[in-house]
Amino acid sequence: MIESKNVERLENSKVRLSVTVAKEAAQKEYDGLLKQYSKKAHIKGFRPGKAPAAVLEQKFGDSIRVEAAQKLIEESLKTIYEEIDEKPLQYAAPELDGELEFNPGQEFKFAVTYDIFPEVDVKEAGGITVEEPQVTIGKDAIEAELKQIQEQNAIVSEKSEGTVEKDNIITINYSELDENGEEIQGSSREDYSFTVGSGYNLYKIDDDVLGMKLDEEKTFTKKYGDDVDDPSLAGETKNIKVKVTKIKEKDLPELDDELAQDVDEKYSTLDDLKKDIKKRLATNKDNQLRKVKTDALVEQLVEKNPVELPDSMVQAELNANWQNFIRQFGGDEKMVESLLGAQNNTRETLFNEWRPGAEQRLKSQIILSKLIEDREIEASDEEVDTEIKKVADQNNMSEEEVRNYYQQNQMMEYIRQDIKERKLVDRLLEENTVKKGKKVKYLDFIQSNA
Template structure:
């Protein structure tokens, strides 16, 4: 397509006007396509529907009726080409002003475009970060071992005269009342609840402690102000309960037999050594993550950027779509989630706003550092990354490459990931 940029001029910090022209031949072709589309629905005496000759159509209706459809056909491709020629990166939909468009003419278009902002980098090498200890202690190993012990506990009946303790599992009938009236969803028979789980309204579980099997009790609580059922939010309530049964976790002995039962190890010492090794691997990864996040955060803090609102809004939409997809994977319809939690699409977007702004700001700064340092992804690095993906997906490398290139012919996303990783490594290696 014959597209020529006449002028690109900034009118604000991140907004400019892009003026470009499209050749007469391209305009004619767009008008031809528009006519073929429009004429299908045209009926005229003496002609079958959709078979009206072009000259008669234009005499009757005027060529101008084709202009909007022709522009819809022409503009997307012409605008994209003009953007590439002007070497700018739009971050929002443009505002289009058609200066000239007509049969037998070149088209002249002005587009008001919001573009990616320029980043004024501050210090990003030799950054000082607070040291943090990730050493694995003996207490952490014992705590992890205790968690394993609890997860393999046997549930036994506590006995008729045993008072409920924190961690016990109770079975109860209950019925809830607000202002003396039973409310919907506030009743259950033989409901199972682990004391200390925090699943019930604050204060409910604590009031069950000390109760014995067969006892009846009234529990007084107040629904949270942010409770998902608006009619109950902030309301005091009384629950009448009958305790049917109490069960307790019986912990297995921590010995060699325990290690054999739950693992491939023959002794408790071997199991502890394995726990220690896994905690150490996690600590090393946590340390790496902490250092990366710390230096990135400081580099971002030291940079100056005036970011267009559109970039934040676009990122919020990305986060929102990711959230909906995760719900779908769990088999939870979004409408059901909203109804259950009392949230709304707008309130969720507000929650995502801070994360979206941080992601946009961080991405821009890392991209600017990558450019400033001339960091590139080599062919060897791309091949290594493709091999990793292929191994993970249990596919041939050529097949993986073919799939990725079908979506991204230049493998730009993969290369950008490599460049970003190298940029973060540069920040970390120079940090103090």
């Protein structure tokens, strides 16, 4: 059926596939469809199946030619994709390139363009230098953990009297007002809670609400600099109306043996808890240091080995990020878009912000996968079992529970790939240079790499 085919490489991992279908195949497809139309068509003056071909062609010729062309394209592409290496990605369907012209008894020519998986030849995996920060775990890090444990075990109670103080947990209703004092549509929110002094609120009103009473309402005018966390507020002046609907205060427990025993029965004394905290922080430090070194290594690999990403692959990654983002808000897409609109943001502006990170991740994955393939790195069943046991121990689960979870969610291959990537990174770090970096405190290190 296929007389010839030609694959032309284009930019950004796109190809143009040109196909010529033999005239005999084109005629056969057309005749077959004409026969089907003859059996089903109802034409005045003729019994079903008895209308002359010329009459059918006059009435249905254009439709038959379009349908014949579509069927030949589908059948041809299905056959060709099984024969060539340049297979289309699943993210976007091939697109016709140029006008279609189908004439029975003549060769049928068509062309499609589509994205393919990027080709990468990793030539440079050496000559890389990464820095390893020298991280120290001091008393301040342990004290911060103990403070968090106190917070988690605090008794929270509502204040019926008094005013808002630092560390109180308050619930507010708020909205933005325009220059006439009218509420801006879409800017209001009810029952929003935060801890005063934490800074975990959009408008950074921690200091403004200090001293407010229960059910009191105030309007604040806030001017924001260019260094504000939310870019949409940079350089803006906002009039914010706030009503305090709840005030709660926390009664922190004493740091003593009793608190340690409340945290976990395996601790007899506060010192036991402190030792365990230090051990956990050391593990976290090592994990974070490995991530820092890995990120620096992979970043340089990407710089040394260019990868042309097809747009459909990047778009699929951005769409996956969007779905994860929506899930953080309970899966309500309309609510998310409404919140974004209140901040003068849209899905498109988010995608533009996310794009550099998405492209970097995809390039990293492609290069690492190629190196794993080239170096024939494998993950044995024993290594998978060890990883499952490790995850089980970390999460106080049985190995069977962890294995069932991964199998039910079709994530066993993910474990194997993760093991392969770790083995590859270990080899690359051994082959390249890891030099000592600056000294840094644990808390500063964790915060800068959050």
